[in-house]
Amino acid sequence: MIPAERTSTGMPEATRMSQLRHVTKPAIATNRGQFYPLRCRPLNRRAGVVLPLASSTEASMTNLYFEELQIGIRSAAGPYSLSKEEIIRFAKQYDPIPRHIDEELAAQSVFGGLTASGSHTFAIYILLSGQLQPHFQVLMGLGWDELKLTNPVRPGDALDLEMTVLELRPSKSKPDWGIVRNKNLLRNQKHETVLECISTIFVARRPDANVSPR
Template identity: 40%
Template sequence: MATYYEDIDVGDTHTFGDRTISKDEIIEFAEQYDPQTYHVDEDAAEDSMFGELIASGWHTASLCMREFVENIADEAWLGARGIDELRWIKPVTPGDTLSMTVEVVDKRPLEDDPTVGHVDTRLTAYNQDDEAVITWIGLGIVARRDAEQS
């Protein structure tokens, strides 16, 4: 069942996840997309400011996006206008298990297109110690069930 613009309220909150990140997937992602030494080489990472191998922030963001799509976004979620306030708060290391919370922080219809509305969500991912590791505001576009309702 689709979740349309009319079904969403500011303050709605969803929690999901429990995704454990392995050393191999950290290195594999980084080798392809972000080959900085502290993402691909354990020895070099020990000498970095992080002191150990860490996941690329882009890897962390991608994992969170995957969880968002699998747990919230459905056919009524049509895409996004972008992301605001992206922050990598704490490095993600091999063996960390991430869970996410998504809260609807703003909602408004589009006056020039009555078929969709804007729904802004704050995603925050936490590690197994309940420490925030990443946060952003997603600027979603969601289909409206009935253009006469708002």
């Protein structure tokens, strides 16, 4: 009898391939309930674990036009991990308040420790906004309403952003643009909201779209 071929891990090749065939590729959801599979690569051949394979051009990014959006669809980005050094460096330059730059003084504050500046938290929100998946064909922002900083951001926090479409309407002055209002929630690893707001943005309409009101 010919012995079964084995991989460098000691596992029979046929067994390993059988396990890999049962691994489900991760996917991102679009507003229409469709899923676009991400490119994957093995993280650990022994366990057959896969992770999304990112590229510099983000080949898996979905850029949605105004016509492709629906009320209630969600986009997500993150996590963004925050270090003590980054909190202090940002605060020294933009918001030099003791509770953001001095650990001993911060321990005596109402927050009981070092916290990120509110402007730093908002800057992270802006950064993650540009990384949301699915991504929209955003032309420009119009502003933010009901901005709240509901919990302090501390060293070691990992922040995720979730955006939900609340309202869609075509622009009256720019027929090839659409106006989208969204609810934004920035949360830490404990799922505590640290920032929330309503954003209004212009999103491009399809070049071949009928520009009459929806």
